[in-house]
């Protein structure tokens with residue numbers, strides 16, 4: 001269930017610009033997906049040129065890529081902290097409200113994300129929350145005034161019917177994510193399943209995030225509330241930076 005759209009040049013520009021923020025001695029969170037991959041590749045080239053960093057991958061996929069490009073790896077439980085994490089997103093709330101000057105809450109949720117199109121959001125959120133700085137890399141197709149994409153919810157396999165029932169009561173329409181090249185559902189890197197839950201436009205992402213987190217059997221959901229420090233929005237010509 002990946003997002004369509006966004007040129008490779010735009011993604012590359014975003015990823016490579018964010019990778020420039022990595023400096024010597026850093027522990028770096030390595031996000032998952034096609035945009036974060038450009039950052040990982042750029043960090044790998046910098047390591048080739050002598051940069052001293054250790055990476056913490058957020059998925060099997062980002063680990064494989066990091067190994068391929070030669071980034072020394074570590075894990076969350078082996079470090080005192082994470083200096084910086086770079087990651088993609090499926091949607092980024094970006095709402096230049098006309099009321100922003102008079103209404104202090106008008107842009108409060110900007111930078112809130114939906115993640116998990118690749119099912120990696122549980123580990124991604126762990127690393128994001130541990131990072132001193134969390135940079136999102138995206139192309140313009142990801143920016144939207146009000147989040148409306150299905151929310152990926154990683155669940156314990158035994159809980160797929162009970163969680164589905166609970167999210168229906170909340171007004172969501174759950175779909176158990178199917179695997180493309182295997183019979184049956186997607187199994188995450190953590191051995192769990194994913195429900196993609198369509199809620200329509202999400203007016204209060206923070207409220208929904210708290211509610212979803214409280215459902216027994218939910219391991220992690222893809223709403224990232226107030227974690228991002230900045231979004232690097234790549235275009236074909238350069239990069240625009242949004243800070244929060």
Ligand SMILES: O=C[C@H](O)[C@H](O)[C@H](O)COP(=O)(O)O
Pocket residue numbers: 002003031032033034035036087088089090115116117118119120121124
């Ligand atoms: O689970 C996957 C991650 O949350 C990705 O960061 C997200 O799906 C964005 O991926 P992409 O940059 O390929 O659109």
